[in-house]
Amino acid sequence: MVWSGPVFRKAEFHKHGAVVHFDHVGSGLVAGPPPSFNGKPKASASSGIRQNSPAEETTKREFGRVPLQGFTLAGLDQKFHKADAEIRGDTAVLKCDAVPEPVAVRYAWQDSPIANLWNKDGLPTATFRSDIWPLQTQTRITTPLVLTEGGTPEEPAVFDGKGMLIDLGITVTSHDWKKAGDLWTSQSGLLASFNQEPRIAGQTSGLFVDGIPITIPRDLEAEKKHPDRKSRCYFPPAALQPGQMGYAEDGSLYFRWPKGIPQNKPVILPTKAGTNCVSIACSHIIIRNITAKHAGNDGFNIHGDRKGIRLENVRALSNADEGISAHETVEMKVIRAEVAWNGSAAGGVADVNDSTTRYRDCIVHDNAGAAFYFSGNSHSVSDTLIFSQSKDFSVQRGTDLKQNRITWRSSN
Numbered sequence: 001m002v003w004s005g006p007v008f009r010k011a012e013f014h015k016h017g018a019v020v021h022f023d024h025v026g027s028g029l030v031a032g033p034p035p036s037f038n039g040k041p042k043a044s045a046s047s048g049i050r051q052n053s054p055a056e057e058t059t060k061r062e063f064g065r066v067p068l069q070g071f072t073l074a075g076l077d078q079k080f081h082k083a084d085a086e087i088r089g090d091t092a093v094l095k096c097d098a099v100p101e102p103v104a105v106r107y108a109w110q111d112s113p114i115a116n117l118w119n120k121d122g123l124p125t126a127t128f129r130s131d132i133w134p135l136q137t138q139t140r141i142t143t144p145l146v147l148t149e150g151g152t153p154e155e156p157a158v159f160d161g162k163g164m165l166i167d168l169g170i171t172v173t174s175h176d177w178k179k180a181g182d183l184w185t186s187q188s189g190l191l192a193s194f195n196q197e198p199r200i201a202g203q204t205s206g207l208f209v210d211g212i213p214i215t216i217p218r219d220l221e222a223e224k225k226h227p228d229r230k231s232r233c234y235f236p237p238a239a240l241q242p243g244q245m246g247y248a249e250d251g252s253l254y255f256r257w258p259k260g261i262p263q264n265k266p267v268i269l270p271t272k273a274g275t276n277c278v279s280i281a282c283s284h285i286i287i288r289n290i291t292a293k294h295a296g297n298d299g300f301n302i303h304g305d306r307k308g309i310r311l312e313n314v315r316a317l318s319n320a321d322e323g324i325s326a327h328e329t330v331e332m333k334v335i336r337a338e339v340a341w342n343g344s345a346a347g348g349v350a351d352v353n354d355s356t357t358r359y360r361d362c363i364v365h366d367n368a369g370a371a372f373y374f375s376g377n378s379h380s381v382s383d384t385l386i387f388s389q390s391k392d393f394s395v396q397r398g399t400d401l402k403q404n405r406i407t408w409r410s411s412n
Helices: 054-062 220-225
Strands: 007-014 017-023 028-029 071-074 080-082 083-090 092-096 103-106 115-117 145-147 157-167 178-180 183-185 203-208 212-215 245-247 253-258 268-269 276-279 286-292 300-302 307-314 315-317 325-327 333-336 339-341 347-351 356-360 363-365 370-374 378-387 392-393 400-409
Touching: 007 103, 007 178, 007 183, 007 378, 007 400, 017 071, 028 083, 071 092, 145 286, 203 253, 245 307, 276 286, 363 370, 392 400
Parallel strands: 145 276, 157 286, 276 300, 286 307, 286 315, 300 325, 307 333, 315 339, 325 347, 333 356, 339 363, 347 370, 356 378, 363 378, 370 392, 378 400
Antiparallel strands: 007 017, 017 092, 028 115, 071 080, 071 103, 083 092, 178 183, 183 253, 203 212, 203 268, 245 253
């Protein structure tokens, strides 16, 4: 028995188009108005059987003979344009001249959509989107989320954020900065006022300017002279490059403004070091539809012997360390995630120790380290777009990594 209409599974993007794959296609995909009660005659009160009306017969004849409608495509500018569509087997093939390099598809994503994809069993396709870009109705919370109650392998727990934004950042744009060209220096009490202290160098970011991580380079030569200050020797302002920062002995911080960014953009201090936006401390749980920003540590952090972790439609943006990080013996799948502008020197994603992780249909870009950093057990990445990264994969010796259908672009 077919109990569901077609359900979006994945999209493969190419120049000016995409191929959209579905589950629950039943007897096959079809476009058009639905047949009356699956195209079968309806019962009448008198004879028990009546013939379809002329209008119903027209509907039945047109079922599968009209253009497929309801699909839109967008590039990295997040502007959606109507796409031409046709059915090929169990897929919908889309084309849109207005979007040269699409990265997202939506179906029936309007207030009053005109959309007509069904299966031949008479069940419609539900509205969907492949992207996880923020929506106007996004709920914003400013406290960390800790998940401790999981389910079972047969019935995993589900935490649906429904577009929730967890933003732990502290806006310091209006702080009394001392400005000298692209060099900005804080007052000595800035960190102390938020119960923070200088971060160690060479690992995370200590600020974000318009979402861009400001990294903390490690002065190794200075450490040779001060072995008692390992990872606490910072380059002086004159030695910094744009987009780098350091700390002075009086407790102030200083940074050079990133190139190409106007000096009226927001300056955000991530929350206290070691604080995650989302900490997952249970097994057999699905977490979906959450954006994690400006954590003092990771956007999504998983430690311990956790099994059956699944992240769906999540975004990990502008966190001081990694966007997503699995440790110890964690087993995790991540589907349709965006991981960007995170400050870790390792990677936007960093899965380590004996973890086993799978990533599919993700977008990873503009992270301070590699797109993906893997060590330990076994990992895979498929159907994923990587761009604006100095390095795509950093894989440590002895680590098994499988890559399939990776699209890489040097910039957006």
